[in-house]
Amino acid sequence: MFGKKNNTTPPKAVTRAASFSLVIILVMVSLPLVPLLPPGILALAALTVIWRLTLLRSRGSNPGWIIRTALVIAALVMIVMHYGTLLGLEAGAATLVSAYTLKLLEMRSRRDALLLCFLGFFVAVTGLLFSQSIPMTIYLLTCLVMLVSSLVGLHQSSEKTAVLPVLKTGMVMTLQSLPLMVLLFVLVPRIPPLWVVPLPDNSAKTGLSDEMAPGDIARLSQSAELAFRATFTGAIPSPDERYWRAVVMHFFDGRRWFQGESDDWISIGVDPNKLVSWYPTDPYWPVPSEDEESVVYDYDIILEPSGRPWLPVLGSATETFEGAGVTRDWRLLAKDNVDLLKQYHMRSGQLEGFDRELPYWLKKVSLQLPKNGNERTRALAQELKQRHGDNVSGFIEDVLYRFRFQQYYYTLRPPLLDGNRIDRFLFDTKRGFCAHYAGALTFLLRAAGIPARVVAGYQGGELKDGKIIQVRQFDAHAWVEFWQPGYGWERVDPTAAVAPNRIEEGLESAVAMEGSFLEGAIFSPIRYRDISWVNSLRLKYENLEYQWQRMVLSYDENSQKDLFKKLFPGQDSLMVLTRLLIISVLAVMVVTAVMLIKPWKQRMAPTERYYRRFCKRMARKGIPRKPGEGPEDYARRIMGERPELGRQAMQVTSFYIRLVYGEEQSGDLGKLKRAVLV
Amino acid sequence: MSVIKQQQARWKKWLNRRIPPARSVTLNQKSLFILPTKAGYSFLLVAVLVFLAGVNYRNSLSFGVSFFMVALFQVALWQTWRNLAGITLTARKADSVHAGQLAGFHIACRGEEGRQQQGVMIGWPDTTQPDEGLVRVDPLGEEIETTVSCPASKRGWLSPSRLRIETIYPLGLFRAWSWVDLDQRTLVWPGLQTVETVASTGFGEEGHRIVPDGMDDFAGFRAFNPTDSAAQVDWKVLARSDELLVRQFHGLAGEDLWLNYDEAPGRDMEEKLSWLASQCVQLGNGTQIWGLRLGGQAIEPGQGTSHAHRCLDALALYH
Numbered sequence: 001m002f003g004k005k006n007n008t009t010p011p012k013a014v015t016r017a018a019s020f021s022l023v024i025i026l027v028m029v030s031l032p033l034v035p036l037l038p039p040g041i042l043a044l045a046a047l048t049v050i051w052r053l054t055l056l057r058s059r060g061s062n063p064g065w066i067i068r069t070a071l072v073i074a075a076l077v078m079i080v081m082h083y084g085t086l087l088g089l090e091a092g093a094a095t096l097v098s099a100y101t102l103k104l105l106e107m108r109s110r111r112d113a114l115l116l117c118f119l120g121f122f123v124a125v126t127g128l129l130f131s132q133s134i135p136m137t138i139y140l141l142t143c144l145v146m147l148v149s150s151l152v153g154l155h156q157s158s159e160k161t162a163v164l165p166v167l168k169t170g171m172v173m174t175l176q177s178l179p180l181m182v183l184l185f186v187l188v189p190r191i192p193p194l195w196v197v198p199l200p201d202n203s204a205k206t207g208l209s210d211e212m213a214p215g216d217i218a219r220l221s222q223s224a225e226l227a228f229r230a231t232f233t234g235a236i237p238s239p240d241e242r243y244w245r246a247v248v249m250h251f252f253d254g255r256r257w258f259q260g261e262s263d264d265w266i267s268i269g270v271d272p273n274k275l276v277s278w279y280p281t282d283p284y285w286p287v288p289s290e291d292e293e294s295v296v297y298d299y300d301i302i303l304e305p306s307g308r309p310w311l312p313v314l315g316s317a318t319e320t321f322e323g324a325g326v327t328r329d330w331r332l333l334a335k336d337n338v339d340l341l342k343q344y345h346m347r348s349g350q351l352e353g354f355d356r357e358l359p360y361w362l363k364k365v366s367l368q369l370p371k372n373g374n375e376r377t378r379a380l381a382q383e384l385k386q387r388h389g390d391n392v393s394g395f396i397e398d399v400l401y402r403f404r405f406q407q408y409y410y411t412l413r414p415p416l417l418d419g420n421r422i423d424r425f426l427f428d429t430k431r432g433f434c435a436h437y438a439g440a441l442t443f444l445l446r447a448a449g450i451p452a453r454v455v456a457g458y459q460g461g462e463l464k465d466g467k468i469i470q471v472r473q474f475d476a477h478a479w480v481e482f483w484q485p486g487y488g489w490e491r492v493d494p495t496a497a498v499a500p501n502r503i504e505e506g507l508e509s510a511v512a513m514e515g516s517f518l519e520g521a522i523f524s525p526i527r528y529r530d531i532s533w534v535n536s537l538r539l540k541y542e543n544l545e546y547q548w549q550r551m552v553l554s555y556d557e558n559s560q561k562d563l564f565k566k567l568f569p570g571q572d573s574l575m576v577l578t579r580l581l582i583i584s585v586l587a588v589m590v591v592t593a594v595m596l597i598k599p600w601k602q603r604m605a606p607t608e609r610y611y612r613r614f615c616k617r618m619a620r621k622g623i624p625r626k627p628g629e630g631p632e633d634y635a636r637r638i639m640g641e642r643p644e645l646g647r648q649a650m651q652v653t654s655f656y657i658r659l660v661y662g663e664e665q666s667g668d669l670g671k672l673k674r675a676v677l678v
Numbered sequence: 679m680s681v682i683k684q685q686q687a688r689w690k691k692w693l694n695r696r697i698p699p700a701r702s703v704t705l706n707q708k709s710l711f712i713l714p715t716k717a718g719y720s721f722l723l724v725a726v727l728v729f730l731a732g733v734n735y736r737n738s739l740s741f742g743v744s745f746f747m748v749a750l751f752q753v754a755l756w757q758t759w760r761n762l763a764g765i766t767l768t769a770r771k772a773d774s775v776h777a778g779q780l781a782g783f784h785i786a787c788r789g790e791e792g793r794q795q796q797g798v799m800i801g802w803p804d805t806t807q808p809d810e811g812l813v814r815v816d817p818l819g820e821e822i823e824t825t826v827s828c829p830a831s832k833r834g835w836l837s838p839s840r841l842r843i844e845t846i847y848p849l850g851l852f853r854a855w856s857w858v859d860l861d862q863r864t865l866v867w868p869g870l871q872t873v874e875t876v877a878s879t880g881f882g883e884e885g886h887r888i889v890p891d892g893m894d895d896f897a898g899f900r901a902f903n904p905t906d907s908a909a910q911v912d913w914k915v916l917a918r919s920d921e922l923l924v925r926q927f928h929g930l931a932g933e934d935l936w937l938n939y940d941e942a943p944g945r946d947m948e949e950k951l952s953w954l955a956s957q958c959v960q961l962g963n964g965t966q967i968w969g970l971r972l973g974g975q976a977i978e979p980g981q982g983t984s985h986a987h988r989c990l991d992a993l994a995l996y997h
Contacts, residue, residue, distance in 0.1 A: 012808065114717045114850060118724045121747060125728050128739045137739060144746060152848045155797050157816055165794075169848060173753050180749035185742055190733075197734040340736055553738045589752070596756050597707065597763070608702070660702050660768065 012110040015158040016056055017166075021150035022113060023052055025120050026104055028143050030097050032127035032136065036090050038082035041098055044075055048101040063105060071102055089198040093126045113154050120147050130200055132341070132553050134545055145174045180588050187581040189574055190557040199339035200305065207306045208246050208456055208476060211258035212435050221412055221433070221507060223473035224518055224526040227458060228303040228312060229546060230469045237297055237314060239460055240503050241350070243479065243491060244312035244471065246457035248329040252446075254370040255421065257439055257454045268368075270361050276333055278325035285328060287318050288353040288488075296349040302549055303342045309334045312457055312471075315348045316489075328362070329453070330354055330489075343554045354488045358451060366451030366483060374422040374443065381447035392450055392484050399441055400497040406430070408437075410499030412516040434502070437494035438478040451483040455491075460506045464539070468546060472526070474507050474518065606669060607659045614652045614676045621645065631656055651675040693840065699859035702768040705843070709856045712759050714751075718851035722751060751851055758852040761845045764790035765798060770823060772864035774990070776955065780827035781836055781864050787824060789817025797847030801826045802838055812842065830866040833951065833994045837863040867990040868948065868955040875960050876935065935961075935968040935979075937989075939996075947996075955993050962986025972996050 014022075030045065037045075048071070054060045063071070075098035076086070083091035100119050107113055124143050128136070149170025156166065207220070207227070249257040251264055265272040277283040290296055297314055316330035321344060323335050334342070355362070388394040402408075407430055414432040417424045422443050425436050438454050445452035459477035461469040479493040496503045502510035508517045508529070518527040525538040564573040615625045615634075623641055625634050635653035639646030655672035658665070697709040714722070725747035732740030770784035789795040796816035804811035815824050828838040844855035912923050937954055944950035954970070961968050962983045969979035970989045973996065977989055 110850075111717075114720075118721060121724055121728065121743065125731055125737075125740050125743050128737055128743070129731070129735055132737065132739045140739065140743070144743070148750065148849070151850060155847045155850050157796065157814060169794075173750065173757065173848070176753045177746055177749035180752055181742065181745045184745035184748060188741075188745065190741075193734045193736065194730070195734060199735070552742075555738055556736055592752070592756050596760050608704075 013158075014107065014110055014113045014154065015156070015161075017161045017163070018113060018150060018153045018156075019052070019056055019107070021146070021153050022104060022107070022116050022120075023049055023056075025117070025143070025146050025150055026100060028146060029120050029124040029127065030100070032131065032139070033093050033097060033123070036130065037094050037097060038078055040078035040082070041075060041094050044071065044078070045097060045101045048105040052104055052107075062108075068102065068106055071105075072098075075102070087198060089129065089200050092198065093129075096123055096126060110154055114151075117147055117151055117154070134548055137548075141174075145170050148173050176592075180585070183584045183588065184581075185555075186560075187577055187584060189577045189581075190555075190560050192557055199337075201307070201339075207308060207473065208310065210247055210249075210308075211256050212249055212439070212454060212456060212478060213256035220476040221474045222518060224524040225473045226304050227306075227471045227473050227475065228301050229549070230299045230301045230314070230461070230471070231550075232297060232299045232467050232469070234298050235295070236463065236467065236469070237349075239505070240496070242314065242458075242460050242469065243455075243477075243493075244314055244458040244461075245316065245331055245455055246310040246312045247455070248327075248331060248481075249454040249456065250329075250365045251368060252370065252439075252443065254373050257442075260365075268361060268364060270365075275328040276325040277320070277327075278335070279320045279322055283326055283328075285355075286357075288351045290351065294349060294351050296347055296351075298347050300343065300345050302554060303338055303344070305340055305342075306338050309337050311338070311342070311344060313346055313348050315350055316354055317346070317348055318351065319347065321345070341549070341553055343556075352488065355483065356486060356488045358483055363451050363483075366453055367446050367449065369443065369446050374420045376420070376423040376427055377440070377443055378447045380426070381444045384444070385448040392482065395445070395448060395450065396441075396482070396492055399444055400492075400494060403437065403494055403497040408498045410495065410502060410510055411514055412511050412519075413514065434478045434493075434495040437498060438480050441480045441492070441494045442482075445480070445482050453481050455479055455481050459493075459503065462506075464543065464546070470542065470546075474526075607656065607672065610669075610672050610676045611652070611656045614649075614656075617676070618645070618649070648675060648678055693857055694859070697856065697858055699861045701861055702766060703858045703860065704766040705762055705764065705856050705858075707763065709858065710759060710762055710854055711856065712755065712852055712854040714851060715846055715853045718751065718754070721747065721851050725751070750849070754849040754851040757848055758845060758854045760793075761795050761847050762798065762843065762854040762856065764793065765795060765817065765843070767800070767841070767843065767858055767860060769860035769862045772862050774865045774867060774987070774994075775830050776867045777830055777833045777869035779830055781830040781838075781866065782825040782827050783838065783860075783862050783864065784823055784825055785841070785860065785862075786821050787815045787817050788821040789819045791819050793819055795819070798843065798845050800824065800841065800843050802828045803842050804829075812844070830864075833866050833868045833948075835863050835995075836866045865991055865994045867994045868951040870956045870959065871949075871952050873953055873956045873960070875964075876937070876957060935966060936971055937961075937968060938971045939973060940971070951993050951996060955990055958986045958989045958993070962989075 026045075027049065034042065051060065051063070055062065075095075079091050079094045079098070080086060083094070085091050086095060096119075100116070100123055103112065103116055103119065107116060120143075124140060124147075128140065145167070147170075149167050152169045152173070153166045247259055249259050251258050251260045262272040265275070274284075299314070301312070303311065311324060311332040311334055313332045317326050317332040318330070320326045320332065324344070325333050325335070327333055332344075332346070358366070384395050384398055388398065409431045410433060411431050412433055414425075414436060415429045417429065422440050425432055426440050442452045442454050456476070456478045458471045458475045459479070460475045461471035463469055477493075477495070479491060479495065481489045481491055483489055493503060499510045511517050518524050525534055525541075528534040529538070560577070561573050564576050568576045611631070618625065618638060621642065623638050623645075629637075631653045635646075635649040638649040652672065652675045655668050655675060659668050659672060697703065703709070725744050728740055728747065729744040731737065732744055766786075766788040768786040768788070770786055772784065773782045775781045785800060787798060787800065789798075796818055798815045798817065799809060799812035800815060801810070801812035811827075813824050813826055815822050826841070828836070830836050840857035840859045842855060842857060844853055846853050937957055939950060939954065942950040942953045944953050954972075958968075958970070962985065965981065967979045967981045970977040970992065972992055975992065977992055980988070
């Protein structure tokens with residue numbers, strides 16, 4: 001089925017112990033893939049494993065070709081029905097696992113078993129494409145030890161069934177491999193991807209979305225999953241400056257705020273392609289420049305896979321890099337969805353003067369509201385506008401004052417809204433979280449003729465080691481940007497008015513009274529931050545994870561080049577790498593060889609050793625053995641020349657000959673030794 | 679001489695210099711060869727595929743696994759080599775057989791003390807057999823004697839070609855091997871054929887039929903054995919008494935049974951020798967006393983297995 005060999009030599013059988021270990025390995029390496037596999041494939045795998053185990057107990061019979069073919073077809077059909085394709089990463093993984101289990105079922109010879117082991121390595125790697133965390137790495141190492149051990153087991157004689165010695169050998173060989181592995185990991189020159197591959201599907205991941213209906217951000221607030229880590233060089237922004245922009249929502253349809261599809265932009269006469277300027281072209285719209293007073297932060301971000309193209313940036317993005325672009329609303333966008341860990345370097349901060357002149361179309365979009373609905377809010381906007389005239393700041397102060405001193409509450413458990421949602425929130429329920437406040441403020445501003453938009457991203461993050469800010473999904477946040485003539489866009493966060501501690505101290509403190517922080521995630525260590533030992537353990541682990549990400553997982557061609565530029569300044573890093581690689585591989589080989597051969601104690605067979613010692617003694621007494629002289633002739637010569645030594649010579653020689661020519665009797669070796677040492 | 683033969687001769691000479699024939703050989707770096715097996719190459723191929731996965735997915739741990747496999751490959755090289763290094767092979771006795779049978783050579787295989795050497799395969803490769811006809815030995819630090827068989831096709835001295843000793847333990851990714859000459863040889867007796875036992879000194883045209891009635895030689899009757907030849911049955915007695923009896927003749931001095939090469943049936947020398955050898959084997963199992971005349975040499979009459987072996991040795995070396 002998967003490659004048959006017709007050969008005259010009968011195949012080598014696989015021992016039961018080895019077969020059993022292969023079943024265990026199959027289960028182990030497939031386990032990380034279980035959440036991805038369609039239930040049908042899981043059932044198929046379970047069936048084949050049980051069948052194999054039954055065969056191992058010498059029951060049942062091997063599946064015939066009809067059953068095997070049927071199983072293959074069943075697997076393929078199930079995969080196509082589940083994923084709609086055989087390509088794609090998940091479908092590919094499912095195909096691989098099916099092939100692997102079916103191969104296990106039809107395994108006969110040692111050749112099949114070897115193939116299974118090799119497939120095991122490959123399936124283990126497939127699991128890595130979906131997670132590279134520290135626990136996964138430890139699990140991977142266990143799998144590797146098992147794989148090596150079963151390779152050893154395959155070559156053991158069938159009488160030996162003890163598991164521990166084999167495991168020990170596997171472990172020892174794994175440990176012996178690690179030094180060279182680390183060397184290769186550091187020194188083998190990394191290359192950028194060679195061709196496009198199907199990437200993991202992250203569409204179902206929790207994360208920001210491009211629209212904001214009530215409830216979305218509240219859902220995120222239940223997740224303690226890491227969103228990204230930023231490592232700062234130099235100044236660190238204070239908590240109330242940590243606004244990470246990711247999505248800007250220009251449109252409101254009465255129920256939800258959204259970013260706008262191509263059609264939405266075309267309908268107002270804007271080419272959606274012109275909204276992004278991809279690297280390396282410069283934006284054709286004016287970009288504010290830095291001056292001495294502007295605060296600019298310098299940081300590296302490691303973004304967890306999000307399945308979305310948004311690259312969070314502190315404040316507004318003005319520069320870009322390979323594979324990314326700056327949007328018209330000053331965000332950073334990746335060309336493709338971020339499906340793998342992504343690292344990027346950014347400089348951004350609190351520049352001023354974004355869109356001092358607001359283009360007509362942008363102004364139109366930033367004032368867009370449904371034709372009717374939410375009449376009470378519109379009335380309030382008109383009333384405020386009359387009170388403040390063109391004083392936008394006064395207008396906003398008024399709204400924030402209202403949020404601060406009237407009976408508004410910040411809650412993760414807001415009542416459900418329907419009908420005129422903004423009206424209901426502003427005047428009736430007065431309970432909500434950032435999305436409600438940001439939406440309401442933007443509506444008010446737009447209704448009063450002030451261009452405004454909702455911005456979603458992350459706010460805050462946990463500062464670690466004084467230079468790393470760690471942002472989790474529950475730090476997701478929404479705020480408002482409004483436009484002032486002559487100044488440009490300015491940020492205002494209505495949540496800061498109603499719940500200042502959300503901005504200063506984070507979500508946990510803001511909802512402390514309510515107790516709704518990470519309600520659903522009872523096992524998340526973040527939830528128990530106030531228990532000191534849990535927290536210190538968590539911090540230590542997170543630190544380890546961070547170092548792991550930075551040192552190991554993000555070690556790519558760029559970081560390799562940087563590292564070796566730093567170590568060997570002024571030299572071509574590729575040359576340095578090649579040289580070091582050759583030297584260190586040779587060094588490892590030589591060290592291993594010396595350790596194994598132990599040239600300082602060349603051992604001969606004991607018989608030979610004793611006889612040589614005898615010859616040496618005779619030589620010292622004046623009768624050296626001539627080259628090519630047989631032992632018997634030598635003994636006869638000794639007898640002739642030095643009769644007093646003859647007896648010993650004869651004894652030694654007879655034992656020696658008996659030992660060497662295989663007519664030895666028990667104890668001959670001891671007798672030879674005694675005869676030599678007399 | 680063809681190029682291949684020249685090459686073979688050169689190779690033999692080189693091997694003889696490098697691993698000189700000896701009754702006892704300890705394998706060391708001078709006598710060991712090592713190369714990856716087919717499985718080893720496939721393993722490297724998988725490592726390359728994993729590397730490509732690492733490149734295209736920018737997946738550091740895939741790189742890790744790929745490099746682990748390469749490192750393991752390197753460890754397998756040394757471990758496989760070490761599994762054979764230090765093994766001492768010693769020639770023990772060798773059994774004589776008839777041409778067309780398998781000659782068993784006894785070889786002691788001693789592992790290095792305190793080492794878990796195992797999966798050592800010894801023998802003369804024969805690709806039609808499982809494992810190429812090699813015998814597995816697991817010395818585990820001790821000495822184990824094993825019998826390795828070599829097909830004996832021709833009579834005479836059989837000095838088998840160099841003995842193959844190899845191992846793929848522990849991972850099967852590498853094969854370490856050596857060719858050793860343990861200076862063993864054994865005498866191959868002529869091949870056997872089915873013959874009817876001659877029971878007298880005389881030979882007729884058909885070689886076995888004439889049974890003289892002379893009373894001098896006649897020693898008496900004994901019960902028929904299934905192995906007895908039909909010629910020895912006294913049919914007259916059978917006709918008289920329904921008793922199946924065999925007439926026994928005593929080999930008296932001067933009138934012993936003599937097997938004579940010149941009178942043996944057969945178209946050529948080998949057939950004649952084969953006939954004689956078969957007779958010797960049968961006679962050796964009985965109580966008959968017989969002698970052998972072989973060209974100029976004669977083996978005095980004797981009896982039993984050891985006498986048969988002496989005759990067979992002479993037949994094996996006759997030319």
